[in-house]
Amino acid sequence: MSKSLSTPQNILDRSDQLRRALDGDFRDQVVSSLYGEAQRIAERAVRRDSSNKWDLDQRIDRIVTSPVFGLPMMILILAAIFWVTILGANYPSAMIASALFSLEHQAALLFESWGVPDWITGFLWHGVFRGLAWVVSVMLPPMAIFFPMFTILEDLGYLPRVAFNMDWLFRKAGAHGKQALSMAMGFGCNAAGIIATRVIDSPRERLIAILTNNFVPCNGRFPTLIMLATIFVAVDFPPVFASIAAAGAVVGVVLIGVVFTLLSSWMLAQTMLQGEASAFTLELPPYRRPSILRILYTSLIDRTIFVLGRAVMTAIPAGAVIWILANIEAGGTSLAQHVASFLDPLGYAIGLDGVILLAYVIAIPANEIVVPTLMMVYLGADLMTELTSFDEIRALLVDQQGWTLLTAVNLMLFSVLHNPCATTILTIWRETRSARWTTIGALMPLIFAFVVTFLVATLWRALV
């Protein structure tokens, strides 16, 4: 008898019956009783000082989330971080560049004196090594300054406040406020940002966050932005304000990225990912004193070196490819020139040029190598030019390659909007397991980039 009573089916049926018989929600009752118990235990274990020291946190929060200061403060903090980054990175960048390029020069001479064939020297030093030198000098200083500062913000507990302030906007766009958290992670690396979307509970809103994360310029891209801002925006200002102007330009581009995040979230929520905003529960943790040593460690060793390592790993083969493209000739011009002139009409239409597009194609594995690729293709076989300062780079781009302010503006826009890098695409695939969403995640930004830059270029040419 008892045997027949406890078949699995019987147990299930009985549990179903019992559940139905319970009045009210089972979950409600259980959680309430758990919390009741927790409260009793906590009351016995905790003694409270009469002086209430909660207030400092709350006072800070009232300012940080206030209607007047809340949003401007967010932008100011971001601007300050970029400003310090630009200011601090300028000089070390030039130093690293001149050191590495002189090393390249010396080594090439040494190889020559040993009688090593020209093409080996060229391939190794002017190809592979030069790509690497560019990546290190352009990437390392900004990252080494940006990451620790950003991590301090994270450790303080400021990020949840950003999500809190922004939720209303995201909600209007049909998305979730915690998307701000994943976007913040996206400044480090879009792939990390996409993984961070797991904090969003609702699948629909999480998907939106995944697909639009790319509009945050990751560390592989903002050195490009910084360089352009310094070369093209800052020069028109007196030296004292130059770095501030550059920071302002970078923040402007980042804000454009945010606008496009909201816009594309809204478009997705209207079309493919229709639905209502779901629940939003966000804990605002108390502010905590950042532990500086650990921050330096994680942001320098873990993040900077890790990301740089990845960039170097792609820069080496890319450097080799570029060298080959630039040095193998067909019909009197190099392969690189052939490809670039093939891409030129398209590049012109969107205010850029063929070489820039070629650089973006080569940089699909990692955005970090856009600038190095550009430089190497522009310089071509010209081995003598050494570009160690922004002034020299400016001379090359403006005087020799005919860049204008339009080129700079559109390149900045393109840099924020264009397709995600290969790692990011792979991460989208891993997180969604869907070829469809991965394709959309890769192509939607690209279409945005082309459309926006095309419109800007056309208008610019019509008006200026």
Next chain:
Amino acid sequence: MSQMPSSQSDRNCTSCSVHAHLAQMGVSIGHYDYLVALAGNPNTGKSSVFNALTGLKQHVGNWTGKTVTRAEGGYQLQGKNYKLVDLPGTYSLLSASQDEEIARNFLLFGRPDCTIVVVDATALERNLNLVLQVLEITEKVVVCVNLMDEAGRKGLEVDTRALSRDLGVPAIPTVARTKEGLHELARTAAGVISGEIETKAKRAQPPHEVQKALDELIPMIDAFAPGLPNARWVAFRLLDGDHKVRQALLSGELATIEAAQTTTDERFSRAISIHGSQ
């Protein structure tokens, strides 16, 4: 620091950086004797405890949901190797968002030898809710009362002895940032695993009606699957309509499913711990 149950000599030791017997082993956890899980509410310092014990550099941040995947590391204590698993924070074992599910599945099906529940000393009430839920599943629990420095700053005095007594499992005060109390924590976990420290988990008394339903279901489950470690918990889940547990019961595989789950999870987390930080 209100109550440090450890002796004076211990405290001296934990404040110096070289621990007498505690050795950090990083990710080199090919062979381990015991498996220890780190669970807790989000943002209570689990990853900080993990880093301090293993010497790894799992990313830490002051917002809920910093850790969204499992990370593994190891430490050595008195000649034994321990594998430590850092889990994403979870408010509860009842609902399931994706990161929470990772934590929940590991606690339920990963069968750790000991579970360290890291709680925030400044918000004990909320944290104890989860502790009580974990205690429903397993008795092999150590409560790590972290952020004791913050509690002091806010004028809260936490009596961990009272807490231990009420919960029936050891509660250790710690400051993960400065590694205060972590040696004691590791030793206590070892004691709980070896049985040296006896635990008698507090079970929250459910409402009368629920208790009656449980009383009816538990004997049925026991009769069907004698030797199941926690029939009460299975009964709870059935009353809540947990799809997974229902399936497992129907297929008669309550035990085997747990095993399968562990291996797939392990492969997944292994990849993550090798690829480093997220």
Next chain:
Amino acid sequence: MENSWTSWLFLIALAVVALLFWPKTGLFVAISRWRELRRRERFEDALKHILAWEQRRQDATPESIGGALGLVQSSALSLVADMEERDLIHSTGGALKLTAEGQRLALHVVRAHRLWERYLADDAGVPMERLHRAAEKAEHQLSSERIDALDAHLGHPERDPHGDPIPRADGSLEKDNAVPLTDWPVADIAWVTHIEDEPDVIFHQILSTGLRPGKSVRVIENTPECLVIDDGVQEHRLVPVVAANIQVAAEPVNTERPVGLRSLSELAKGEAAEVVELGSMCRGFSRRRLLDLGITPGTRIEASLDNPFGDPRAFRLRGTVIALRKDQGDQIWVRSIGEKTTTKDLSASDCYTNPEEIKRTAENAAQGISEA
């Protein structure tokens, strides 16, 4: 020149042919698949219709199917013939009955429909008025495995958001324990499940009171002459013949504000209150999450922060600060600390204050019935 034209034409023709006839993805295959799908949807809709009528103890006819599905007579007839051929229904003298298989299928569709509504309402927060149309589509696309998983995920709900019972996996349907309002005990909260739409006069009389399915009412007084109910806004007096046409059941899904309580959203900044309950519209994942965060009855909660846009707001409870959106705050009922909720005093003698009106209502009702 000529040559290249012809070869272009040939290529285009080839492409068109491929587009049309490609196996699995060609246009023809797609069209026929789409038509097959449409046909299944019609079958299922028709089965649902017959089931609904059977439950009301009425016989469905080809005409009623045509009316419900918007089909002309001839296509309704051929649909019925088709279904008969497939042994889903059989007709006896014009009345259509479901076979066992037909019944199973119909219940499956109803189950899918109602569970999906439940899901949309609970987990996706879709507003009430949009549920039905969304579920009309989804009901034809859900496999039974997915439905079962959904059922478990939602915690085996008994009823859909409109209050209709959800068929269980084994096909059993909770007996609709709705009773006429006249049989409802005094002072208990009743929940309107159904209003008889015939006879017309009574139906309109009921509608004019503002009562609708889904509203909750409290019976204040029940005598053979007069039934006094309170719908939370005002009191209504109904003659028993009218009240008998209102079906009510126990499960109160009250979207209305509980008497004397404020919602969390209404707290001023810095004000503290005590949680009384989570509204019944707050369900599914959202409800579970709020409970897990410690928003349980009796919890002290304080409005702590507004953000630049005013939504979400942050609340302090159990030593933590949690931000919630306004529509969640609207579902959490609180009262000032130390305050007891007072239920409205209702005196029964009200019923007799205006005997004239009662008489008029009774006469109207009687007249309506005799006309019908």
